[in-house]
Amino acid sequence: MTTICVGVSHKQAPIAVRERLAVPADKLPEKLQQLKSLPGVREAMVISTCNRLEIFATTASREIAEDIVESLDPAAGPLAACRFDDDALHHLFRVAASLDSMVVGEAQILGQVKEAAAAAQAAGTLGSELQKAVARASTAAKRVRTETEIARGAVSISSVAAELAKKLLGELAGRSVLLLGAGEMAQLAARELRSQGTRELLVANRNSQRAEELAREVDGVPVSLGELPSLLERADVVICSTGADHHIVTRELMAKAIKARRYRPLFLVDISLPRNVEPAVNEIDSVYLYDLDDLERVAAQNRELRAAQVSKAEEIVLDELRTFLAKANERRSVPVLGLLRQQAEAIARAEAEKTLTALAGLDERQQKSVRAMASAIVNKLLHAPTAKLRAEAGQGPLAEAAMQLFALAEAASAEPERPDTAQVIPMAVGR
């Protein structure tokens, strides 16, 4: 059995190609069935996000990867990356842990991986191998999130502003946001804050018509810039991005406003150039002013922090992958071992009973001793072969040799009551 990953991500393909490859949720079952119907495909799972299309499959051989690539859009063919076995699993673990994401450490990808597994499960294309791999990849991703700081701190200007607002003011539900001006970045930040459940978004502009238009676009309320002193008393977050060439919010104005609002904290974000908020405003108690450079510095700091955590996160992923592979290998060696032990124990039991019949007249304790001796011989004889077979984990010649030497296949076919024995032929799992 081979594990295959055929993927096209933001690293290989531009958005124009990725958007052609994306599989919408309603088309996913169909795509999964199409993959499963390819000859030799046993399991299939598709992760389709805006940044990647990854197809994971367990197949009879590596060659099937070509069929999977051919099943994609022709534009993807030259760009698709094919990974096999350990590499494929390593990639799955890295994707789930957000180490392969465009923004390393982003939180959505783990949920998307889980959704992909759920969709494959619903479509009947997810088997035990991929299921176990996804479960372990989730464990690795969770460890990465809790044991490193890779997911901490926003990395874009607008999300830094929203994160700082939450850090300063707490839950934003029920808070009021004032948008001064109509700069694009300010709008982004305002939308980000609005999505956090703020109570109201007040939009002020020198041009009242523009204020009304913008208010409609961002689901806000148009207000007059002339009311600024009272607006500063009302708002909890002010995003400033006007085209004015002077300070609109001065220290004096802010000092009055903060007193009137009884020192309720106020977060000012000045994204305008030249700046519209007097820098000295930050000296006032309970007022926090961040300009474009400040936000960019925080974003850069967070990016550095994340980058510094990548190697630690990679170690965690590798650690989890090693554990997973060791367990998988152990699982693969179990069928041969089971058969070998079963056959040996059956022989020992039969010989012990024969001996006990010949030595008629032994009491209960003596009979028990004879049976125990037979069992002990089996255990001692099988100890070394068991260890060797476990270490080889179905990937070397020993499993096949054991099958041949002890005629285990015949023994298995002679015992139809044990259905597991149908799977005992060691599967060629190699890279």
Added chain:
Amino acid sequence: METLLVHLALVAYASGTAAFLTWLVQPDDRWPRIGRWLLLAGAVVHFASFAAMQSGTVWKAGQLFSLLAACTVTGYIWLDRKGGIPIAGVFVAPLTLAVMAPAHIVGSAQHEVAPRLWHSGALVFHVAVAALGTAALALAFGVSALYLASEKQAKSKRPGRIFARLTSLDSIDRTAWRLAVWGFVFLSATIATGSVVSSSATGSAFPFAPKQAFAVLAWALFAAMIQARLVAGWRGRRIALLVVIGFVLLAGVYAGLLSASPSLVALGAWI
């Protein structure tokens, strides 16, 4: 038995402190969880040590510190469960250790309660409210210190580790405020019952001593803080500073307790 339990509690508090301090340098969320469990285990064993005391045992001055430590840790665990501020453990755990250390040192000293107060209900109440009030104010102090550190980082526009691990500044401010108000209420009750106890022991309701002076100063400062918040709307850094100063003054009360003069010892060191 009782001493063994106190030692076990001390070990748990010390380990909890180590876990919280490790968390500051190693960003693994398991550390605060470990620290919290260790503090909880310490508090349970600690309270068990009080339960194991034989009835009629005369409490020594150091045991008030010990009770104070147990109350502080319990308060922190409750607070963390309610408000989710594990970072406060970074302050509370070492503070608990700092309170427990004198408990051990003074525990063996001869600062015993005057015999005439052995069965005084007012004394029991006085000790209980003193422990609760000081625990609340100790927590308020820890949370306020946290606020000041975090607020400084926010103002300097270089958010650091404390800021990153913290809940919002606004909720820390509200938590410190509530704790300080409760601390003030208990402190008021402590001073009132203290004067009753002192009166029955010495005939003087308010003997002049550094300890009493510090207590009154702390009380006055907390009263002013409440006034400033309710009337002028002060909050944030100003309130946090007042809480810190108030707690430092309150610490003077306990310093006075430790350096009690022979006459005060005869009176009973915690009046």
